[in-house]
Amino acid sequence: xxxxxxxxxxxxxxxxxxxxxxxxxxxxxxxxxxxxxxxxxxxxxxxxxxxxxxxxxxxxxxxxxxxxxxxxxxxxxxxxxxxxxxxxxxxxxxxxxxxxxxxxxxxxxxxxxxxxxxxxxxxxxxxxxxxxxxxxxxxxxxxxxxxxxxxxxxxxxxxxxxxxxxxxxxxxxxxxxxxxxxxxxxxxxxxxxxxxxxxxxxxxxxxxxxxxxxxxxxxxxxxxxxxxxxxxxxxxxxxxxxxxxxxxxxxxxxxxxxxx
Numbered sequence: 001x002x003x004x005x006x007x008x009x010x011x012x013x014x015x016x017x018x019x020x021x022x023x024x025x026x027x028x029x030x031x032x033x034x035x036x037x038x039x040x041x042x043x044x045x046x047x048x049x050x051x052x053x054x055x056x057x058x059x060x061x062x063x064x065x066x067x068x069x070x071x072x073x074x075x076x077x078x079x080x081x082x083x084x085x086x087x088x089x090x091x092x093x094x095x096x097x098x099x100x101x102x103x104x105x106x107x108x109x110x111x112x113x114x115x116x117x118x119x120x121x122x123x124x125x126x127x128x129x130x131x132x133x134x135x136x137x138x139x140x141x142x143x144x145x146x147x148x149x150x151x152x153x154x155x156x157x158x159x160x161x162x163x164x165x166x167x168x169x170x171x172x173x174x175x176x177x178x179x180x181x182x183x184x185x186x187x188x189x190x191x192x193x194x195x196x197x198x199x200x201x202x203x204x205x206x207x208x209x210x211x212x213x214x215x216x217x218x219x220x221x222x223x224x225x226x227x228x229x230x231x232x233x234x235x236x237x238x239x240x241x242x243x244x245x246x247x248x249x250x251x252x253x254x255x256x257x258x259x260x
Contacts, residue, residue: 003028003155003187004049008058011044011211018044020211021058026189031181033202034191041211042191043083046157049189050080063154079148080157085140089133093124093143096132097150104151118146121183122176138169142176149184156180158190162197174200199223 004026011019019041026032034042047053049060051071060067063077087096097115106114119125122142127135132143141161148156161177162170178201181188192198198205199219207215207222215222243252 001028002026004032004060004062004189006045006049006058006060009045009048009055009060010057011041011048011053012056017211019048019055022208022211022213024206024213024216026187027203028187029181029185030203031177031188031190031201033198033205034189034208035193035195035198035205036208037193040193040208042193042208043159044211045208046080046159046189046191050078050157051075076151077154078157079151079153079155081141081144081148081159081161083160083163085144087132087140087143087147090131092129092131093119093135093146094128096143097147100147101150106151114150118149121149121180122146136169137165138172141165141169141173145176145180149180149186152184153186155187155189158188160191160193162192162194170197177201 002025004024006022006024008021008023009019010017010021022041022045034045036042044053048055049062049067051067051074054068059069062074065073065077067074088099091099094115097118098111101111101115116125119128122145124139124142124146127139132140135143145156145158145161158177162173165173174197177188177190180186190198190201202219204216204218205222206213215225217225240252243249
């Protein structure tokens with residue numbers, strides 16, 4: 001079953017085509033990555049799926065609901081974590097979650113229990129009574145993820161989830177994302193320009209460039225299709241003919257520059 005499906009989804013701004021008639025199908029329960037350079041159209045695609053941008057043409061269905069005609073039902077089905085933190089710095093972690101639960105209409109009888117569940121999921125229980133401004137970058141990101149999970153969404157959108165985090169915090173964020181997919185049984189859509197992140201987390205990846213999907217497959221299949229390792233050698237007098245005879249070298253490019 002496809003929990004997300006797009007049909008010729010497009011977004012144009014005057015003379016700029018940000019997303020160019022994208023067609024995607026995302027399976028229920030998978031981690032799906034939108035990979036590409038900055039400005040490729042990843043975030044614009046995500047914002048249209050989340051009903052925060054109206055497509056110029058085409059449409060999409062999220063959890064069976066049309067993003068244009070049934071935007072309210074789509075919003076009830078999703079959680080979203082933006083690139084920039086949007087929690088209130090002056091409130092505690094718990095207060096931020098309680099405010100979000102009220103806004104999403106989480107039933108009063110389960111509200112407290114649900115807040116404690118998501119705090120535990122992202123390892124913030126011990127810091128729940130601290131103001132968010134005292135959190136580290138990694139803790140803030142986990143706070144945003146917890147907030148997006150409060151209302152039991154079917155789909156969670158993560159826009160550059162580890163942007164600006166140090167290597168240790170990035171790996172921790174990856175662990176939390178993998179854990180929540182299993183425990184919450186949800187579908188996760190990730191936008192990223194980090195190839196290692198997409199390789200580590202995603203079941204399938206759509207590579208987007210200039211608003212178009214240029215490749216779509218599992219990380220392993222994409223790596224097999226697109227080549228192998230790249231080795232750069234700097235030499236005073238390289239033996240080009242000898243290098244060409246090596247069977248494991250598929251392509252050789254010679255650049256002549258002043259040696260330094």
